[in-house]
Amino acid sequence: MARFPRIRDKQMYIPSLLVKKREGQALEDEEIHFLIDGFCRGEVEDYQMSAFAMAVCWRGMNRRETTTLTQAMLESGDRLPRNQSQPDRLRVDKHSTGGLGDKTSLVLAPMLAACGFDVPRISGRGLGISGGTLDKLESIPGFDVDLSPSRSAEVLAESGVFIKSASERIAPADRKLYALRDVTGTVPSIPLITASILCKKLAENLDALVMDVKVGAGGFMEKLDAARELADTLAGVGHDAGLPTSVLLTDMDQPLGQAVGNACEVNEAVEVLQGTPGVVRDLAIELGGTLLLKMSQVDQLDQAREKLAGIIDQGYALERFERMVHAQKGSLKSPLPLSDAHVITARQAGTIAGYDCRALGRSVVSMGGGRRRKGDRIDHAVGLKVHHRIGDVVEKDDPVLTVYCKQNRVSEHVAVLQEAVNVSEHAVEARPLVLHRQFAEV
Numbered sequence: 001m002a003r004f005p006r007i008r009d010k011q012m013y014i015p016s017l018l019v020k021k022r023e024g025q026a027l028e029d030e031e032i033h034f035l036i037d038g039f040c041r042g043e044v045e046d047y048q049m050s051a052f053a054m055a056v057c058w059r060g061m062n063r064r065e066t067t068t069l070t071q072a073m074l075e076s077g078d079r080l081p082r083n084q085s086q087p088d089r090l091r092v093d094k095h096s097t098g099g100l101g102d103k104t105s106l107v108l109a110p111m112l113a114a115c116g117f118d119v120p121r122i123s124g125r126g127l128g129i130s131g132g133t134l135d136k137l138e139s140i141p142g143f144d145v146d147l148s149p150s151r152s153a154e155v156l157a158e159s160g161v162f163i164k165s166a167s168e169r170i171a172p173a174d175r176k177l178y179a180l181r182d183v184t185g186t187v188p189s190i191p192l193i194t195a196s197i198l199c200k201k202l203a204e205n206l207d208a209l210v211m212d213v214k215v216g217a218g219g220f221m222e223k224l225d226a227a228r229e230l231a232d233t234l235a236g237v238g239h240d241a242g243l244p245t246s247v248l249l250t251d252m253d254q255p256l257g258q259a260v261g262n263a264c265e266v267n268e269a270v271e272v273l274q275g276t277p278g279v280v281r282d283l284a285i286e287l288g289g290t291l292l293l294k295m296s297q298v299d300q301l302d303q304a305r306e307k308l309a310g311i312i313d314q315g316y317a318l319e320r321f322e323r324m325v326h327a328q329k330g331s332l333k334s335p336l337p338l339s340d341a342h343v344i345t346a347r348q349a350g351t352i353a354g355y356d357c358r359a360l361g362r363s364v365v366s367m368g369g370g371r372r373r374k375g376d377r378i379d380h381a382v383g384l385k386v387h388h389r390i391g392d393v394v395e396k397d398d399p400v401l402t403v404y405c406k407q408n409r410v411s412e413h414v415a416v417l418q419e420a421v422n423v424s425e426h427a428v429e430a431r432p433l434v435l436h437r438q439f440a441e442v
Contacts, residue, residue: 014038014048021055029068036072036173046180053177053186061191066233067240069191073199074241076173080120080205081149083156091118092291094210095197097230100218100357101255101386105133105163106269107284107312110320112291113160114311120156120204121163122170131262131370134165139263139380143330159324171199190226194233198241208244210290211235212283215435216253218357224249224435231438246290249436250283254355254390261369261383263336264404270334273318279389279433285309286434294439339381342410344401346394346423353424354390360420363413367405382406384417391430394423 017031027035035052038044061069083089094108109119123133123145134145147155147164155162168175174196181187201209211234213227214220221227231247238245257280259268272281289304298304311317325332364370368379385402388394400421403410 014044018048018051018055021052021059024059026062026065029064032065032068033072033075036069036076039176040076040173049177050180050184050186053181053184053189053192056191057186057189060189063233063236063240066191066194067237070195070198070202070237070241073171073173073177073195074202077171077203078167078169079203080122080170081153082205083118083153085157089118090116090207090295091120091205092208092210092295093119093121093201093204093206094212094287094291095201096212097193097197097214097220099214099216099220099252099256100131100361101257101260101265102131102212102214102252103133103136103257103259103265103269104212104280104284104287106136106266106321107272107280107317108288109161109163110159110273110324111284111288111308111311111317113320113324114316115288115292115297115308117160117291117295118156119161120152120206121161122166122200122204123163124166125371131260131265131364133163135370135378135380136262136265136269137163137328137330138378139266139336140325140330140332143325144328147328155324155327158327159320161320161324162328163324164328166200170203174199188220190230190233193230194237198234198238198243198245202241202243206243208291208294209238209246210287210294211245211247212287213247213249214252215249216251216357218255218355218361219252228436228438231436235438244294246294247438248287248290248434249438250286251431251433251435253357253431255357255360255384255386256280256283258385258387259383260360260386261364261404262378262380264338264383264385267335267338270318270321270332273312273321275313281312282433285312290437290439337381338383338404339379340405340407340410342403342405342407342414343399344403344414344417344421345397346400346421347396347418348423348425349396350394350423350425351428352388352390352392352394352400352421353426353428354422355386356420356422359416360384360386363417363420367403367409367413389430391428 125132215227292304367382369382
């Protein structure tokens with residue numbers, strides 16, 4: 001329910017707020033709630049809210065304004081209820097800004113559940129070259145992402161974790177505003193990004209959140225300085241809104257792990273849960289360890305890493321994942337089937353110097369593994385396997401990519417994919433996985 005009176009003189013009042021923000025002045029809390037409440041009721045027009053988003057994109061918002069915008073969007077809808085039988089059970093989650101091959105949630109969420117946390121995870125669909133967690137899970141036959149509130153509570157009680165889509169009652173203001181931002185060139189605004197992310201995480205009724213901000217050509221934030229600014233804002237606004245938020249900046253100048261594409265990413269996640277080492281496991285442990293440290297479950301990060309490695313190696317995380325899949329009506333027969341395989345090899349000996357992540361991601365989308373338009377059907381069986389990381393040495397004709405695609409369409413993509421792998425004659429240093437840590441402010 002809206003907190004403020006209905007708009008009576010919108011022709012006079014709303015333009016004055018837009019001018020105020022356009023001129024770089026800070027809006028009062030009541031003015032921000034006034035705009036968001038009116039937008040949700042249809043009394044602030046789409047073109048007016050688009051102008052507001054453009055003014056924010058141009059002039060920014062201070063921390064108080066961003067916190068108020070976050071809370072206003074949260075209050076436009078419902079919150080997930082706490083576990084009535086265990087009201088003191090701690091609830092945690094993670095959010096990623098998205099990146100090529102990022103399947104960390106499929107490992108981290110059940111791993112945290114195996115630690116005794118509740119993990120009520122609301123996820124999304126693919127956006128651009130970044131695959132969506134829901135699309136990946138729907139590679140599993142029968143997996144139901146559209147859980148009712150009552151069924152969500154049952155799955156959480158059974159498994160300690162669910163991963164589902166957002167209902168229309170979770171932050172509807174964000175849903176409406178994002179649809180405008182997407183078509184008006186106002187997505188890349190740190191206050192708007194922060195409010196959009198945190199209003200949905202606040203709706204999960206969490207005790208702590210860890211954020212994974214991807215930095216590089218395969219993620220949303222390409223520059224480290226901009227990513228640091230986003231990390232500072234997320235941690236600060238999360239704290240002010242009552243949600244302790246820690247942020248890791250992580251490398252996205254190359255795909256995360258080997259698999260890119262829906263079914264092949266699920267397969268890789270299951271392999272990690274079975275104990276396979278690699279960067280996906282490493283990142284899940286880093287993110288989970290940050291939460292354990294924040295929740296005072298351990299005294300040092302090394303203790304957290306050791307504990308979480310044991311949770312995986314002893315099979316507890318895999319058991320939670322399988323329990324969640326079963327509770328959400330999925331039938332997991334690992335590995336999931338993939339399309340025909342075609343291997344692309346190195347044209348020269350040298351060192352892997354980089355990847356054109358955009359080209360890799362667009363190729364997967366073009367093969368049917370993502371959406372060009374809302375409503376497009378996804379072919380879950382297409383994708384890529386990336387055989388090496390930056391800094392690895394390869395010989396001529398060594399495999400660098402495996403393409404999973406219908407045989408009659410492979411030739412459309414080979415040339416682009418071959419060019420997307422940069423092999424240098426010179427030595428290249430491996431890139432660190434974690435670039436920066438920003439812990440929640442106090």
